[in-house]
Amino acid sequence: MTTIRDVAKAAGVSTATVSAVVNSSAFVSDELRARVVAAIEALEYAPSSAAQSLKRGRSQLIAMVVADLANPFFHRIVCVAEAAVAAWGFSLVVFNSDEKPDAERRIIERVHALGCDGMILVPVGEPSQYRRRRNDAKRMPTLLFGRIVSDDTFDTVTIDNLAAGREVTNYLLDLGHRRIGSITGPLHLTTARERLEGMRQALGARRLSLDPARLRSGEFREDAAYSAALQLLGAPDRPSGLYVANGLMALGVMRALADLGLRCPTDISIVSTDTIPGIGGLRPRLTRTEHPAAEMTNEAVRLLVDRITRNKSAPPRNVIFQPALMVGDSCAPFEAGTPERSGAPLKEAG
Structure with a gap:
């Protein structure tokens, strides 16, 4: 294997000069640089990345820990990241926690063992799990993506989930729907909890409240949402409108509608939050709020690299992106008295 000494001998220079050319760490005349470069190319010399990392004090590795690689949304952000x-001159190492807190804990330990320079984490655990990791965050810069915890330790890049829940619920309300249900994600996660709270805010502004009987958890999973939708929409007093809290669950809900013999939007209007590739190809086209996923990912990487290279002691930065309402064909005005839409209305608040 070619060494730095072989290059130095072939170029007629010292090993220090070869190192200066390879690492751009000191001035080298054009004539000497040309000789070193020619020798490197002739001998096919490849500098040791491990040695370079050791010299810099960084591994040039960034870890990304996503919640569910089967979810096309996370697959997309990995590609962008x-x-x-x-x-920025780094390499990405990707891990999948599969929405399991125990798996996430093991992954984080592995990330530290690898000596990664920083981590972008989509958290899946309870908030207390991350409060115990404050010292870890100080040792290795960590940015929380999409979901946040009740803590001021981490940089975060998120969507305005309250606004997302409000917008789609208001859209249904403006169409005359009052019997509205929801399929949520796990409510210990801020994304699920805030989207549901946004829905409640929209209802409350019109002196309405959400009937708990029309609320189900779909766990942010397609199959779980399918099962929840079979229960909720198979009931005689099913909702006339349904808010599904992410795009992957919306796919499960659409499957359940087909298996129940229901038509969207004739029998039920559907709205959702989230961006997953291909969801725009659903028929009917789904009315939804979308995330600027690429912009969010690029901003997350920029903030983390800045934290790694420049601002390790700066206060946490929290960037919140706004969702965009995309109106499709999955909703229709409520028509009172039609057999398929009969049932008790939402209860009035207080």
């Missing part, structure tokens, strides 16, 4: 970290 890979290109973004490469543009």
Whole structure:
């Protein structure tokens, strides 16, 4: 294997000069640089990345821990993040916690063992799990993506989930729907909890409240949402409108509608939150709020690299992106008295 000494001998220079050319760490005349570069190319010399990392005090590795790689949304942000970290001179290492807190804990330990320079984490555990990791965050910069915890330790990049829940619920209310249900994610996660709270805010503004009987958890999973929708929509007093709290669950709900023989929007109007590739191809086209996923990912990488290279002691930065309402064909005005839409109205608040 070619060594730095072989290059130095071939170029007729010292090993220090070769190192200066390779690492751009000191001035080298054009004539000497040309000789070193020619020797490197002739001998096919490849500097040791491990040695370079040791010298810099960094591994040039960024870890990304996502909640569910089967979810096309997370697959998309991984692709964007890979290109973004490469543009900053880093490499991406990807882990999948599969929405399991125990798996996430093991992954975080592995990330630290690898000596990664920083981590982008989509948290899946209870908030107390991350409060215990404050010292870890100080040792290795960590950014929380999409979901936050009740803590001021971490940089965060999120969507305005309250606004997302309000917007789609208001859209149903404006169409005359009052018997509105929801399929949520796990409510210990801020994304699920805040989207549901946004829905409640929209209802409360019109002196309405959500009937608990029309609320189900779909766990942010397609199959779980399918089962929840079979229960909720198979009941005689099913909702006339349904808010599904993410795009992957919306796919499960649409499958359940087909299996129940229900038509959207004739029998039920559906709205959702989230961006997953291909969801725009659903028929009917789904009315939804979308995340600017690429912009969020690029901003997350930028903040983390800045934290790694420049601002390790700066106060936490929290960036909140606004969702965009995309109106499709999955909703219709409520028509009172039709057999398929009969049932008790939402209860009035207080």
